[in-house]
Amino acid sequence: MAQPLTSEEKSCRAAGKEFRLSRRETEILALVAQGASDNEIAIQLCLSAKTVSWYVKETRAKLGARSRAHAVALALRHGLLSGTSIPGQEP
Numbered sequence: 370m371a372q373p374l375t376s377e378e379k380s381c382r383a384a385g386k387e388f389r390l391s392r393r394e395t396e397i398l399a400l401v402a403q404g405a406s407d408n409e410i411a412i413q414l415c416l417s418a419k420t421v422s423w424y425v426k427e428t429r430a431k432l433g434a435r436s437r438a439h440a441v442a443l444a445l446r447h448g449l450l451s452g453t454s455i456p457g458q459e460p
Contacts (some may be wrong), residue, residue, distance in 0.1 A: 381392050394428045397421060399450055402441045 390398065396405065411418040425437060433448045434440035444450045 372423065388432055388443065388449060390428060390444070390449055394424055395444075395449060396432070397424045398428055398440060398444055401425065401437050402445070402450060 396414070397410055399425045405413070409423040410416070410421045414421070425440075426442065428434075429437070429440045432443045433438050434443055441450070
């Protein structure tokens with residue numbers, strides 16, 4: 370069953386704004402969804418923790434999310450993580 374839209378989501382839809390993430394943002398958010406820390410993500414993707422932190426911040430801003438968990442919830446609700454390939458894991 371679909372969750373009711375939040376006021377933020379209603380505002381975005383009313384303004385015609387769609388949630389769009391880059392491949393890297395989606396990849397990092399998928400790892401966040403698994404509970405990985407910025408340091409763990411950095412090691413797995415061969416990035417610096419500071420770069421990962423920047424991507425998470427930018428992704429949260431794009432989604433209008435209040436937290437990492439909220440970003441994951443919004444991404445799942447809008448189908449942004451469905452079918453996402455997670456590095457180092459079998460499909």
